[in-house]
Amino acid sequence: xxxxxxxTQSTTDTPAAYNPKSESVGAKRAKSxxxxxxxxxxxxxVLYPALWMIASSFKPNSEIGGQNTSLWSxxxxxxxxxxxxxxxxxxxxxxxxxxxLILALGAVVGTILSASVSAYAxxxxxFPGRSLFFGMMxxxxxxxxxxxxxxxxxxxxxxxxxxxxxxxxxxxxLAGDAFFVFxxxxxxxxxxxxxxxxxxxxxxxxxxxxxxxxxxxxxxxLISTSIFSFIWSWNDFLGPLLYLNTPDKxxxxxxxxxxVDQTQSSDYGAMIAMSVLALxxxxxxFLIFQRYIVEGVSTQGLKG
Amino acid sequence: xxxxxxxxxxxxSSTSPLxxxxxxxxxxxxxxxxxxLPWLLGFIAxxxxxxxxxxxxxxxxxxxxxxxxxxxxxxxxTLFQDERFLQSVGVTVGYVVFGTPLKLAAALAxxxxxxxxxxxxxxxxxxFYAPSxxxxxxxxxxxxxxxxxxxxxxxxxxxxxxxxxxxxxxxPAMTMPMFILLTVWQFGAPMVIFLAGLKxxxxxxxxxxxxxxxxxxxxxxxxxxxxxxxVIFFNLxxxxxxxxxxxxxxxxxxxxxxxxxxxxxxxxxxxxLRGFSDFRMGYASAMAWxxxxxxxxxxxxFFRTSKSWVHYSGDSK
Numbered sequence: 001x002x003x004x005x006x007x008t009q010s011t012t013d014t015p016a017a018y019n020p021k022s023e024s025v026g027a028k029r030a031k032s033x034x035x036x037x038x039x040x041x042x043x044x045x046v047l048y049p050a051l052w053m054i055a056s057s058f059k060p061n062s063e064i065g066g067q068n069t070s071l072w073s074x075x076x077x078x079x080x081x082x083x084x085x086x087x088x089x090x091x092x093x094x095x096x097x098x099x100x101l102i103l104a105l106g107a108v109v110g111t112i113l114s115a116s117v118s119a120y121a122x123x124x125x126x127f128p129g130r131s132l133f134f135g136m137m138x139x140x141x142x143x144x145x146x147x148x149x150x151x152x153x154x155x156x157x158x159x160x161x162x163x164x165x166x167x168x169x170x171x172x173x174l175a176g177d178a179f180f181v182f183x184x185x186x187x188x189x190x191x192x193x194x195x196x197x198x199x200x201x202x203x204x205x206x207x208x209x210x211x212x213x214x215x216x217x218x219x220x221x222l223i224s225t226s227i228f229s230f231i232w233s234w235n236d237f238l239g240p241l242l243y244l245n246t247p248d249k250x251x252x253x254x255x256x257x258x259x260v261d262q263t264q265s266s267d268y269g270a271m272i273a274m275s276v277l278a279l280x281x282x283x284x285x286f287l288i289f290q291r292y293i294v295e296g297v298s299t300q301g302l303k304g
Numbered sequence: 305x306x307x308x309x310x311x312x313x314x315x316x317s318s319t320s321p322l323x324x325x326x327x328x329x330x331x332x333x334x335x336x337x338x339x340x341l342p343w344l345l346g347f348i349a350x351x352x353x354x355x356x357x358x359x360x361x362x363x364x365x366x367x368x369x370x371x372x373x374x375x376x377x378x379x380x381x382t383l384f385q386d387e388r389f390l391q392s393v394g395v396t397v398g399y400v401v402f403g404t405p406l407k408l409a410a411a412l413a414x415x416x417x418x419x420x421x422x423x424x425x426x427x428x429x430x431x432f433y434a435p436s437x438x439x440x441x442x443x444x445x446x447x448x449x450x451x452x453x454x455x456x457x458x459x460x461x462x463x464x465x466x467x468x469x470x471x472x473x474x475x476p477a478m479t480m481p482m483f484i485l486l487t488v489w490q491f492g493a494p495m496v497i498f499l500a501g502l503k504x505x506x507x508x509x510x511x512x513x514x515x516x517x518x519x520x521x522x523x524x525x526x527x528x529x530x531x532x533x534x535v536i537f538f539n540l541x542x543x544x545x546x547x548x549x550x551x552x553x554x555x556x557x558x559x560x561x562x563x564x565x566x567x568x569x570x571x572x573x574x575x576x577l578r579g580f581s582d583f584r585m586g587y588a589s590a591m592a593w594x595x596x597x598x599x600x601x602x603x604x605x606f607f608r609t610s611k612s613w614v615h616y617s618g619d620s621k
Contacts, residue, residue, distance in 0.1 A: 035422055042414065043431045046489065050434065052457060053447045064450070118343035126329075127336025137343065140351055142541075144549055144599050146572055147592040150361065150579050151354035154368065174346025181343060206335040235441040237552035242580065253442040257556060260446060272450065275443035282438055290430040297433065297493060298500035301538065 057081065057273040064268050080273035088259045089247040093277065100234055100251035103168055104281075107233035108226045110172030111180050115225065116218065118175040119184030120210045124196060134185075140178045153242055167243045168236075172229070180225045183300050187221035188214060224296040227289055231282050252278040362590035367583040379590035389591070391566045392574035398480055399570065400547045403487040408539055410491040415498035416528070429499065433492035444486075445556035449473055452482045473557065476567035483568065486553060494539040501535030502528070533614040541606050545599055551576070571595065 055071040056064045057080050063073050087093040121127070122134050156167040175181050191214070199209045215222075237253045244250055247258060256278050260271060286293065337344070362379055364372035383389050414432060418425055438444050452458050454471030462469060472478035509527050518526065529536075554562070554570040562569030562577070571591070579588030 032422060035417070035420075036424070038417065039424070039428050043428060046432055046435060046492075049444070049447055049451060049489070050438070052451060053443070056450075114342035114346070117339045117341075121336050121339035121343075125332055125336040125339060127333040130336065133340065133344070133347075136347065140347070142545055142599065142603055143351075144545070144592070144595045146549065146575055147358050147596045148351060148354035150585050150589050150592065151357040152350060153580075154357075154585070155354070157368065171346060171350055173342065174350060175343035176346050176350060206339065210339070231437060235438070235552075237440075237442055237555070238576075241555075253552070256442045256446065260556070261559075268450070271446060275446045279438055279441060279443045282441070286430075286434060286437060290433075291426060293437070294429050294433050294496055298496045301497055301542075 053272060053279075054276060057269065057276045059269060061267065061269045064272065080269035081277070083267060083270035084259075084274040084277055088255060088262060091248045091250070091255070093255070093274070095248060096250055096252045096255040097277075099249060100253075100281075103165060103236075103240075103251050104230045104233040106165065106169045107172045107229050110169060111175075111177060111225060111229040112222055114173050114175040115177065115180040115184055116215065116222065117210065119181050119188060120206070120214055122181070122185045123188035124209070124214070125206060137178050137181060141182065149238075149242065156243065162243055163245050163249065164243075165249070168239050172233075177229065180229065183225060184218065184221050186300065187218060191217055221300075224292070224300065227285060227293060227296070231285060234281060358589045358592055361586050362593050364586040366585040366589075368585055369583075372586065375586070379587050380594075382587070383590060383594070388566065388569065388574060392562070392569045392571045395480070395562075395567065395569055396548060396550075396571040399483055399487070399550065400544060402480075403484040404540070404543045404547050406484060407488045407491050408494055408536070408543060410488055411494035411539070412498050412532075412536075414491065415495045415502055418495075419499060419502040429496065433496055436490045436493035439486065439490035440550075440552055442552055442556055445553040448482070448486055448553065449557045452478075474564055476565040479557075479564070479567040483550075483553070483557075487547065487550075494543060497539055498532070498535060501532050505531045530615050534616055537606070537610050537614045541603065544602060544606075548572075548595065548599060 051071060055073070058076050058078070059073040060075050060077065060079070063075065085093045087096065122130065122137070152167070153162075156162055161167055171177075195213050195217075196209050199213055204212070234251075235253065236251075237257075240251050240254045241257075244254060247255070250258065256274055259274055361372060363374060363376055365375050365378075366372035418428055418432075435444075450456055452472040454474060456471065459469060459471055469475065469478060472482045505528065509531070510523055513523050513527060549572055550570055551572045554568055554573045555576070558568040558573070560573075560577075562573050572595075575588050575591045575595075578584045578591065
């Protein structure tokens, strides 16, 4: 795991609490034991739903509800996953996976391209109206997006783009997530101005400064944006619910909902197994990048 | 982030690196708008334009198939006689008012627990953050529904203590606590932000307070709380606005209907049903604009009242 420090702040553990010198070694040890006991109990409670989901996905239906509360089953099997992989409505789960992947990768590419150039304008170019637009961009962070979904739907409907991926992706290519623009602006402001200065004296224009100096230095911010935009797109439910109506275009969350609607109480195990499948990339991402994700949140104020 | 020492002769504060010349200025303006183009296009086409048309639609009857018909304030007046609407307001306000403070209290308490040099801090931070990443997903909504369902693990666990609720999902009195637990469970995101804030508080302050004989309670109220107030303010504002917009879990847990007995009819769910099931686009637009106004007023109140309790130290950015 690489630690990518951001220029804004490092989050290494520094003791903020003061330890009185009078404290004995025994008291310190007792405090440490209590700390770990509390923290471990909390961890167990917090992780229980995820553990329950994973454990249940390997259990036969009869053992998921009812009197069986233990996480461990003696009838451990992959049957639920086999059923879940069959998909629903004549569409295989692999297809849903592919759809989710297309949408998530499209979101990453679009966001990286558009947010980085827009952020460069806000952070490094002095032009009339900059602070006004910057203020508006910040305001959109607080705006409930429900106010735009109805007109947006009407526009895309009139353009004949409902049931395509265009409405789901176009916003990403137009820096629609103000959050990422803001994150990159903050990051770029932390980079020394002398870099641009020197490049300008050498005769470089903005395009060149952006491409050859800023982009390479912005790697941590770009990675953090990629991770979050992938995960958010992967988990998105409302967008696909509004715009997609043929099952073979569904991403996983929508397929999952269809699955729930049609299997309701009959195949609980398969439903849970499919929930696990739908979360799999997020869980894998989290395990690989967890340290970086958590630090990204604390330094940039990202929301989960 | 290495930086060649010869470059850093001057402090890195200015964003316009060169002394401005008129010629440069024109070039900068052109470059600025060129680079800003994606955001500008999106802002106009996907935010400002839709906001204006949503405001217009809120004064009309529009079902997507016939042209909008101007009806003045009718949508707004009808809203306040619509029992389902009033119920959705009640449900959402209850969720925001109880869920957000509980979540933030949990976040702050755990952040303080983790804010000391001990082994395993990184592990705990990651473990506690994980739910924030998956909490709003359809998968977790399904898991929540199963766990809190009739004879689900939560029910089983409670019956061990002699409490028999007979499932939370089907009981209108218990659905709100279930949703509040779902949001409190995601305390990790604000917790991590609190942790970053706690680390900024100089240890000498606590040291000095200890010398003066202050106990943990006084230290909390006289040092931690005021020093952390900008972060508390940020988290409170973001989490409140966020809570108003809960949708996916509400949709999945209630089968897209807001049941039982309307106890999970969240504002955004009702807006969705009105707009996209009943095709009452004008009505739903009026709802959307009311939400904007309410969120705007809340933000304003937060900023106004913050002057009395949020302290910014001189050296903060």
